[in-house]
Amino acid sequence: MSLAHPAAVPKHRRSLPLRVGTRASPLALWQTRDFLERVTRFCPVLRDAKAFEEHQLITSGDRIQDRKLAEIGGKGLFAKEIHEALLDGRVDFAVHSLKDLETEMPPGIVLACTLKREDARDVLLPGPALAAADPGDPFSALPQGAVIGTSSVRRQSQLLHRRPDLNVVMFRGNVQTRLRKLAEGEAAATLLALAGLRRLGLEPAGSVPIDAEVMVPAAGQGIVGVTVRADDTELHELLSGIEDPEARAVSSAERALLAALDGSCRTPIGGHARVLADGRLRLTGLVARADGSFLLKRSEEGSAKDAIRLGSELGRALRRDSPADLFA
Ligand SMILES: NCc1[nH]cc(CCC(=O)O)c1CC(=O)O
DSSP, X not given: OOOOOXXXXXXXXXXXXXXXXXXXXXXXXXXXXXXXXXXXXXXXXXXXXXXXXXXXXXXXXXXXXXXXXXXXXXXXXXXXXXXXXXHTTSOSEEEEEGGGSOXXXXXXXXXXXXXXXOOOOEEEEEOTTSOOOOTTOTTTTSOTTOEEEOOOHHHHHHHHHHOTTOEEEOOOSOHHHHHHHHHTTSOSEEEEEHHHHHHTTOOOTTOEEEOTTTSOOOTTTTOEEEEEETTOHHHHHHHHTTOOHHHHHHHHHHHHHHHHHOOOTTSOEEEEEEEOTTSOEEEEEEEEOTTSSOEEEEEEEEOGGGHHHHHHHHHHXXXXXXXXXXXX
């Protein structure tokens, strides 16, 4: 069956089904199935029930649940096995949370498209024992010494910088697991990505989104990215048809910032770009120490066409003005 569609007429025919690689968490599956629906809308020839085959892959990040990501080697762990399946030809493309993808793709793999961003903000979720947080100032509403569950050094550092009295405890596992721990009182509150909660329909009452310049999100947070083999030009062309140019611009700036900072995965780093009314980009970058004792945050504006340069330059400036040991 041919993949003919309005934007790209394929040069040759390939056989269906197309095999999509995905993690097996409820969020990953939601994102993958949502993506397939979008492709199908864009390319009606794929509306066949058998056009796609879902391959659920277990990654190292899924297997190791008892340690901080920062300690076990960071974000690449959610993608390594998926990249391998792609390079081995076991799958044809793969759907990822962009924030879990390393800034530089392994040789032979390209980021074929980035999808429209869901809300990039982190959200503060108070547990049952806590009154709803004050939307005006979510941090100061937390009681003295409160226990906050998170295993993200980025969230931890920003919290502790504002509230050194808080006690941060490790919270890992998928979104549902963390919500269960919160309900069982393992922490008074937790912080999660709003995007994941919203996609799963789990955005609880009383949760407070925190402005992205107050709690700087992770680069790529809220954006789904799709990878393909670099030599599969036909599929690359098809997938890039549903690219969201704004998501590409903001994520390019954020990921270039992250790459320029080249922190070890233990370094708390945040990056968030948005498009201003005049079409320019505003990028905010953050570097901190995990205990919050050092925190540097800066914003720059620039042309969306130069998103990568904007990110690299802000990243280099932040690096220059931070203690060298953060980048060991
Ligand atoms: N690290 C896990 C992860 N990867 C992507 C998301 C949320 C969805 C997104 O950012 O697109 C989450 C959960 C979280 O951080 O709360």
